[in-house]
Amino acid sequence: MKIKSLLLGSAAAMLAVSGASAADAIIAAEPEPVEYVRVCDAFGAGYFYIPGTETCLKISGFVRMDIEFNSNDDSYGTNVRGRLNIQAKEDTELGVLHAYVRVQGDTGTANLNDGSTYDPPAALDQAYAELGGLIFGYTETTWVSSKNGGASGFGSHSDNGLAYGYSQANQIGYNFTGGNWFAAISANDDGDTTTYMPDITGRVGGVFAGATIYLAGGYDQSAENFGLKLGLNTDIGPAGNLIVQGFYADGPTRWGANNSPTGILQFNNSTTYTPEWSVIASYQHQFAPNFKGSIGGQYSSDYYFTPLQGTGTLGSANSGIDSWAIEGVLVWNPVENLEVRGEVRYTDFSSGVTESGAFAGGDATTGIFRLQRNF
Template sequence: MNIRSLLLGSVGAMIAVSDARADAIVVAEPEVAEYIKICDVYGSGYFYIPGTETCLRTGGYVRYDIGLGDVGSYDHARTSAVGAGEDQGTWQNNTRFTFQTWTGQETELGTLKTYTETRMNFGNHNPSGPDNPHDHAFNGGITLTYAWIQLGGLRVGKDWSAFDMFIGCAGDVFDQMLVPYGAFDTNVVQYYFDAGNGFSAVISLEEGSGAVGTIDGYVPHVVGGVKNTQHWGAITGVVAYDSNYDSVASKVRVDVNVTHELSLFGMFGYGSNGKLNDDSTNASDAHGRGFYKHWGGNWAFWAGAKYKYNETTSFNVQLSGDQLKNYGFATNVAYTVVPGFTITAEVDFDHYGDFPLAMVDPSNVNWTNADKKNSVGGILRFERSF
């Protein structure tokens, strides 16, 4: 009986202690979940950053390119055979991941926006030169393509030059630079004006980039442009002043919407040499033409067309040329397999009128590393955008 009483007493004590501990535990009230709110003010894909009035959108793409062809065309990958050590061509391969962000917020001074784009590459699409005679596959590092802030019409930060962004690129082909048409990477201080009736304008102060393009004093490069957009298309003009060389370049572009399926464009460029020729023997000048007038001679042209065969298939073509008899032709067909995934095949042809200059006198560095006067290349691109 004593043992039984002892056991019962122990069990009772344990239950009493457990009840006391249970009474002491305080369970916190669950916090109210803060769900993401959709923001449709700036288009699809935006949502409010929790706790703020800022709308955010993220996106990007994953791309794989495979190309082949002559040096000077879209493909210019070279390698040395491991066995014989002979120089030979190889596939040009490149994989890219791009991450993009957009933000928007309404303020008393206008819409506050930002845009960023960061690119990462792996492949053998790398420039050849005396220190890198062949292209090897490796991680290309991280490239900051865009990173700007805009309040109302004022934009500051990293962008592509208004000389190209405002007037538009030379068509929807991959190799738009068979005949170069302008400059790209630069820090900017810009102001955009939109009248609301189709008329818009821009003034841009730019730093430039590269060994020759970056400003070498306190005077910036200056770009100005005007545009009139209507239901039939648009007409645009831009003028750029290169402060390093006291040279001026300009472009005029006309876009025409012929039908719902067919659209055309034509662009003409003209530039003065200014003091560009003063440094023509500088091998660090990849073009010998300053930051804006990259084409050969005073004038150049670019023309093209886009035809939408149906909702999934489109055709693009571009023809270009300049005063020094450099000519390019590019055409592609793009097929959307499923929404967000597109496969595009392109063929390029280029003819270099001033080609012998780079071969006879290496100090006259040309804007192409072509090893013959005419070259043909092709590329197959797989791209998943999101």
């Protein structure tokens, strides 16, 4: 009986202890679910979803170094540029909502020599948004390239594209695409605060049997002049590409094949050098998957010019000042995302007579050697 009582007492004690232990036990909280970054393949490679949203984000850019030379300077210079591109896209009932921001900074030989700008700040180089065909912000004008124009943008196959009037502006516009056709128009802030009228640029074109043909135009309300550009971009065989562009301007304007003889000479303290007529032709050949080259040239005739404020009257056509240029380019990609580029250009300005007197022409050979890492 005593043994039975002892066993029952021991069991009760054990139950009491285990019950107290269960009551005192610490139960760890379950971890919150982690939302991992998901790949977004709706808009091409490189996009991922911003966690908690349906917005797709892409980050890209490059770091590059140029070694530059100019025969008239009898020296070389260097320039380093870093660029960061950020894109955000999402589908809406009104079309794709897109935002683009491009930030970049440069440091060159001049920066290093002035003793104060070893660390130049990055600058906002582009920032614009699109919804369907609507576009607003700061980016290239439709004189240069429209977002829906495909191969109808920019100049020759070289880095600076020869002289085709590259420009960016605060703007609002619309891009229309239908079948093989595209069109674009934009109102651009030209910085003239004396009027409500902006500059107007537009572009229309289409793709026919693999060839892109287009017409671009711009009205410069400050100068009350206009420019026109007719262009062709077409593949030739499996490895070749041809670009041809013709320009006309009825006076000095930002919407032309503007060309500055900086580094060769300056005439009449001019700030705008617009030829009445100009033509660019450039051919590029893909010799191997990682190696290509191009050759191009440009002829421009009868330069208009706009002197600095207070230094003279506007120039006129038939000044007799012409120019021509020829360039060669080689590009090698030894590994993916690394570019090795070499460019050489010869430019010649002829002599002529302007409203401020005689102008003596000159020539120069310029070039760059570049290393660029893209990401």
